[in-house]
Amino acid sequence: xxxxxxxxxxxxxxxxxxxxxxxxxxxxxxxxxxxxxxxxxxxxxxxxxxxxxxxxxxxxxxxxxxxxxxxxxxxxxxxxxxxxxxxxxxxxxxxxxxxxxxxxxxxxxxxxxxxxxxxxxxxxxxxxxxxxxxxxxxxxxxxxxxxxxxxxxxxxxxxxxxxxxxxxxxxxxxxxxxxxxxxxxxxxxxxxxxxxxxxxxxxxxxxxxxxxxxxxxxxxxxxxxxxxxxxxxxxxxxxxxxxxxxxxxxxxxxxxxxxxxxxxxxxxxxxxxxxxxxxxxxxxxxxxxxxxxxxxxxxxxxxxxxxxxxxxxxxxxxxxxxxxxxxxxxxxxxxxxxxxxxxxxxxxxxxxxxxxxxxxxxxxxxxxxxxxxxxxxxxxxxxxxxxxxxxxxxxxxxxxxxxxxxxxxxxxxxxxxxxxxxxxxxxxxxxxxxxxxxxxxxxxxxxxxxxxxxxxxxxxxxxxxxxxxxxxxxxxxxxxxxxx
Amino acid sequence: xxxxxxxxxxxxxxxxxxxxxxxxxxxxxxxxxxxxxxxxxxxxxxxxxxxxxxxxxxxxxxxxxxxxxxxxxxxxxxxxxxxxxxxxxxxxxxxxxxxxxxxxxxxxxxxxxxxxxxxxxxxxxxxxxxxxxxxxxxxxxxxxxxxxxxxxxxxxxxxxxxxxxxxxxxxxxxxxxxxxxxxxxxxxxxxxxxxxxxxxxxxxxxxxxxxxxxxxxxxxxxxxxxxxxxxxxxxxxxxxxxxxxxxxx
Numbered sequence: 001x002x003x004x005x006x007x008x009x010x011x012x013x014x015x016x017x018x019x020x021x022x023x024x025x026x027x028x029x030x031x032x033x034x035x036x037x038x039x040x041x042x043x044x045x046x047x048x049x050x051x052x053x054x055x056x057x058x059x060x061x062x063x064x065x066x067x068x069x070x071x072x073x074x075x076x077x078x079x080x081x082x083x084x085x086x087x088x089x090x091x092x093x094x095x096x097x098x099x100x101x102x103x104x105x106x107x108x109x110x111x112x113x114x115x116x117x118x119x120x121x122x123x124x125x126x127x128x129x130x131x132x133x134x135x136x137x138x139x140x141x142x143x144x145x146x147x148x149x150x151x152x153x154x155x156x157x158x159x160x161x162x163x164x165x166x167x168x169x170x171x172x173x174x175x176x177x178x179x180x181x182x183x184x185x186x187x188x189x190x191x192x193x194x195x196x197x198x199x200x201x202x203x204x205x206x207x208x209x210x211x212x213x214x215x216x217x218x219x220x221x222x223x224x225x226x227x228x229x230x231x232x233x234x235x236x237x238x239x240x241x242x243x244x245x246x247x248x249x250x251x252x253x254x255x256x257x258x259x260x261x262x263x264x265x266x267x268x269x270x271x272x273x274x275x276x277x278x279x280x281x282x283x284x285x286x287x288x289x290x291x292x293x294x295x296x297x298x299x300x301x302x303x304x305x306x307x308x309x310x311x312x313x314x315x316x317x318x319x320x321x322x323x324x325x326x327x328x329x330x331x332x333x334x335x336x337x338x339x340x341x342x343x344x345x346x347x348x349x350x351x352x353x354x355x356x357x358x359x360x361x362x363x364x365x366x367x368x369x370x371x372x373x374x375x376x377x378x379x380x381x382x383x384x385x386x387x388x389x390x391x392x393x394x395x396x397x398x399x400x401x402x403x404x405x406x407x408x409x410x411x412x413x414x415x416x417x418x419x420x421x422x423x424x425x426x427x428x429x430x431x432x433x434x435x436x437x438x439x440x441x442x443x444x445x446x447x448x449x450x451x452x453x454x455x456x457x458x459x460x461x462x463x464x465x466x467x468x469x470x471x472x473x474x475x476x477x478x479x480x481x482x483x484x
Numbered sequence: 485x486x487x488x489x490x491x492x493x494x495x496x497x498x499x500x501x502x503x504x505x506x507x508x509x510x511x512x513x514x515x516x517x518x519x520x521x522x523x524x525x526x527x528x529x530x531x532x533x534x535x536x537x538x539x540x541x542x543x544x545x546x547x548x549x550x551x552x553x554x555x556x557x558x559x560x561x562x563x564x565x566x567x568x569x570x571x572x573x574x575x576x577x578x579x580x581x582x583x584x585x586x587x588x589x590x591x592x593x594x595x596x597x598x599x600x601x602x603x604x605x606x607x608x609x610x611x612x613x614x615x616x617x618x619x620x621x622x623x624x625x626x627x628x629x630x631x632x633x634x635x636x637x638x639x640x641x642x643x644x645x646x647x648x649x650x651x652x653x654x655x656x657x658x659x660x661x662x663x664x665x666x667x668x669x670x671x672x673x674x675x676x677x678x679x680x681x682x683x684x685x686x687x688x689x690x691x692x693x694x695x696x697x698x699x700x701x702x703x704x705x706x707x708x709x710x711x712x713x714x715x716x717x718x719x720x721x722x723x724x725x726x727x728x729x730x731x732x733x
Contacts, residue, residue, distance in 0.1 A: 093528030115499065116525075117532035202536050260538020266507050269532065272674045272688030 016044040023079050027068040028340060028347030029408040030442050030477070032075035034060070038084040042160065042192045048080055049164050049190075049473070058475035061186035063133025064105060066126060068350045069442030070477035071137065071185055077475065080190065082132050088112050089193070096198040097155065102132025102191040109196065110327070111271040118198035119326050121153035125382075126333035132191040137439035138183035138391050142232040142254070142330070145223075145385035149396055151182035152389060153197045159189040162469040166192060180464050183391035185438045187461075187479060188468045203257035204268020205323045206232070210316035213237075216247025216364050220400065223251075223385045231256045232329070237381035238310050239368055239404060240303040246368055249383065250313035254329050262323065274327035276334045286336050293342035297407055302379045346408035346415070351378075351422050352440040353429040354386060357399040363432045364402055367425050371404065374421045378404035392461055393453060395437035403440065419443050438478055446483035490620075491515040491566040493559070495549060495606050496576030498525040500675030501625060504693035505573050507533055510541035517562045517569075519547045519576075549576045549602030550594070559609040568617075571700075572610040574603045575625045579640050579677055592639040599643035604650055611654055614663040622658075623700050624651040625668045628708065631717045634733065655705060667706045668696050671713035 016039045024031030039045045052059050060074035062081045072079070086103035096118035098109060107127035109120050122134075122141045129139065138151045147153075156170035159181050167189070169178040181188045213219040219235050226233055230253045237249035257265060268274065280286055296305050333339065340348060355363045364383075371377050382403040386396045395401075409415055422443040426436070430451045436444055450458040465472075465484065492509050496502040498520035509516045510533050520526040523546045533542040543566060547558055563569055578598045580591045603624055614620030629637065630644035648667055655665035672678070672686035692709050699707040708714040720733070 093525050115503075116528050117536070259535045263511055263537050266511055266533065266536045267504070267690045269507070269536075270504060270688050270690040272686075273690055 015047050016040075018078060021079075023062070023073050023075075024065075024347075025069050025071070025073060025442065026066045026340065027349050027408075027442065028344070029349050030070045030347075031073050034074050034077055034079045036062075036079045036081050038081045040084045042085075042166070045080065045082075045085075045160055045190055045192060046164050049160065049162060052078070052473050053162070053164070053471065056471075057473075059473055060476040061132070061136070061190050061474065063102065063130030063136070064128045066124070066129045066133060067137060067439045068348070069438070069440060070481065071438050071441075072133070073477040074475065075477055082190070083130065085192075086130075091116070093118075096200060098196045098198060100131045100194050100196055102130060102194065104131045105129060106131075106134070109198070110274065113198045114201075114204065114269055114271055114274055114326070117201060117269060119201045121147050121197060121199045122150040123330050124333075125331065127327075127331045128334070131194050131196065133439075135182050135191055135194060136184060136186045137437070138389070138394055138396075139439060140384070140386065140396065142234040142252075142384060144396065145227050145233065145387050146231060147199075148387060149183075149389045149391065149394065151179075151391045151394075153199075154182060155195040155197050157181070157191050157195065158193040160192050161189040162471060162473040176464070177468070179390055180392040180461060183393040183395075184461070184464075185393065185478065186476065187465055187474050187484060189474070201256055201326070202259045203262035203265025204270070204274065205262055205265040205325050206254040206256060206329050207262075207321045208324045208329060209253040209320040210313060211251040211253065211320070212310075212313045212317050213247075213249045213251050215245060216368070217361050219247060219249055219251065219383055220360055220364075223383070223400065226253055227385055230254070233385055235383040236309070237383050237402065238306040239371065239378045239381040240306050241310075242372060247364060248310060249381070250310065250316070252329075254324070265323070268325050274325050276327055276331055278337075287338065289336045290338050290341045293336065293339060294344065297342050297379055302377070306379075343407040346410045348405055348407050349418070349422070349442045350403055350405050350440045351425065351443070352401055352403040352437050353425070354395050354397045354401045354435040354437065355399050355429060356397050356433050359432040359434070360400045363428060363434065364400070366428055367402065367404075370421065370425055370428070371406075374417070376406050376418050376421050378406045380405040392457060392464075393438075395435045397433075397435055399434075401437070441478070444482060446481065449482040449484070489514070490568050490570030491517060491562070492571040492573065493517045493519065493562060493569055493606075493610075494573045494575060495519045495547070495602070496574070498522055498529055500575070500677055501670065501673060501689050501692050501696070502573065502575030503529055504689040505575060505696060506542065508690075508693050508697055509571075510537060514541070514571075515543065515566045516541060517543050517545050517566055519545045519549075519558075521546070521548045549605075550597045552597070552601050552605040555602075555605035556609045559606070559613070563613075569610070569613070570617075570619060571621045571623070572606060573623045573625070573696075574606050576602055577625065577627075577644075577677065579637065582637050582640075584635065595639045595643045596646070599640070600646040600650070603647045607650065607654055611658060611663070615658060615661055618662040621664045621666065621700055622651070622654065623666045623668060623696065624648075625670060625696070626651065628669050628671050628713050628717050630669065631721050632728065652706075664700075664703050666700050666704055668699070668709055669706065669713065669717070670709040671716070673709070 018035035018037045021036045023034040058077040060079045062072035083103040085101040089099040091098045093116040134150045138149045232254040235249045235251040494506040497506040497518035530542040530544040626648040627644040630648045651667045672683035673692045674686045695709045
């Protein structure tokens with residue numbers, strides 16, 4: 001994004017200027033104009049906070065902008081974009097502990113750590129995500145059932161509160177704020193430094209299995225069977241399939257290597273060999289692929305593409321296990337640059353409910369059927385297994401989540417009907433004791449907020465907000481939508 | 485690739501091309517002495533290699549190449565501990581940022597010592613032994629930057645040129661006695677030294693190491709890595725000085 005107009009003279013006068021820009025969610029379906037500043041130092045963040053305290057107004061904290069919905073948007077307000085604070089301050093090759101500024105991305109971290117035989121404990125499907133954003137949204141990866149959420153690999157952090165003071169938080173020193181700021185979607189303060197624990201790996205590669213799942217029940221059965229042994233489990237689900245194939249898909253299981261199991265994997269500790277290759281078959285630039293995908297979405301050929309992918313799954317299963325670099329396994333969203341442009345001009349939303357284990361099959365089946373009946377069939381479904389974590393506003397449950405990517409139409413009534421469908425689906429999920437994830441959500445209503453977290457937790461979070469941000473400086477479109 | 489069975493020394497082995505060479509040699513079943521200045525990083529890399537291979541293949545020796553007088557003693561120590569060495573890779577190098585109007589003797593001295601004098605110290609220590617045994621391989625990683633003196637980094641060019649000429653002389657001295665000396669001139673390679681530079685078409689450090697070890701096994705004299713740089717540098721070398729001084733390359 002290019003800075004355009006400087007702010008007027010009546011605005012705060014921090015040492016880092018605000019510029020008018022279009023600020024959108026990752027899904028490109030929600031957002032608007034905002035004044036954006038990109039600090040490079042903690043002092044500049046403090047300056048911006050001081051300006052807001054003096055002059056009033058609201059400020060949204062934004063990392064790499066990878067939240068699909070409106071979690072880092074502030075329509076017609078101010079946005080503090082932390083991507084320029086992106087230094088890894090230190091990395092200890094003996095312990096795998098990194099000290100990071102909030103704008104350090106998952107890519108920055110793994111490129112540094114893999115060279116020393118460490119890999120981040122929790123990574124998202126795209127490596128563009130920032131450390132600050134990952135902590136604020138308490139993101140998860142394909143190993144949530146085994147190692148928990150991102151917050152669990154944060155050892156400590158420094159948080160600049162809206163009052164301008166830096167609070168050092170860890171599980172021991174400030175346990176309450178530690179567990180609320182992680183998962184607190186940027187409502188309590190700005191991370192200025194995070195201490196991240198990475199994990200030891202003994203090869204630059206993973207052993208990967210492709211397993212065909214016949215239907216949704218089979219998918220869940222595989223998750224349950226394998227979760228004790230596998231390191232990573234994720235299933236691609238064909239949400240277009242109906243009848244007895246409803247919820248069919250392709251499960252990917254990946255296991256880490258033990259010492260000496262993959263001597264050839266030694267060379268893959270070279271960061272350049274972990275990057276997702278830019279060309280298809282070594283020749284065709286992947287950045288040329290999104291127009292083809294756009295055609296599939298807009299010419300209603302997703303069912304055909306999914307069928308082909310599902311059939312290809314049988315071949316993959318026959319050739320399993322195979323070896324794949326950590327980067328190639330994890331960062332599917334980076335395989336095709338600008339893939340989300342295939343949903344232009346309306347963009348997309350991702351509806352990702354978290355459903356308790358005992359309700360899993362019933363609720364997932366119901367949701368898929370609701371989508372198919374309404375005509376808003378997700379072009380992509382991703383099923384994962386989760387476990388609870390100790391963070392206050394967590395989305396994690398002992399159960400499953402299904403991320404459903406749905407293209408949004410520019411047509412107003414169609415867009416409204418999609419929002420209605422999501423709200424109806426949310427009802428089903430909430431009635432079953434499910435939760436939602438603010439890095440993805442774009443549709444929840446204010447009335448749902450307390451139902452997601454429970455009255456007591458909501459009260460506790462609001463009390464913390466009152467304590468640390470009585471002026472309500474930190475706001476986002478999401479926080480206003482949920483009435484935080 | 486390499487069919488030798490003696491121990492190897494890699495000087496400058498805690499990151500980049502040196503580390504990639506050490507990893508590949510260890511994977512080939514060789515005993516490898518990794519030499520580097522940063523102790524923490526070196527120890528971590530040695531542990532990583534040994535754990536990944538599940539055997540004792542890599543050995544750490546903390547050494548600052550600017551301590552040129554220590555090379556001889558350390559070479560002897562490594563041979564005592566790991567057995568006779570028959571392959572030396574000198575990969576240590578520094579390339580500090582230099583402003584176009586900067587003439588900083590401290591930075592220049594550091595480059596001459598690390599890039600050139602260190603290579604001479606280790607090259608001499610190896611040459612003396614290899615000549616006596618009438619066998620052995622010395623590999624020095626120079627640079628395409630040595631082919632011309634350029635506006636960006638005068639002393640990097642000069643120190644690499646000095647190293648390169650030393651290796652050529654060593655080659656001419658030793659080849660007739662069965663000792664091979666290979667000069668490597670890498671082009672754009674992704675390493676911590678080049679981090680922050682926009683190098684279009686850079687290859688990975690591991691790919692560079694693979695090419696270096698292949699060329700060494702084939703007993704090549706001067707190798708550009710990757711090979712296309714031979715053509716590029718041939719063109720650059722032929723540009724007359726009165727034209728070259730007006731260019732910004």
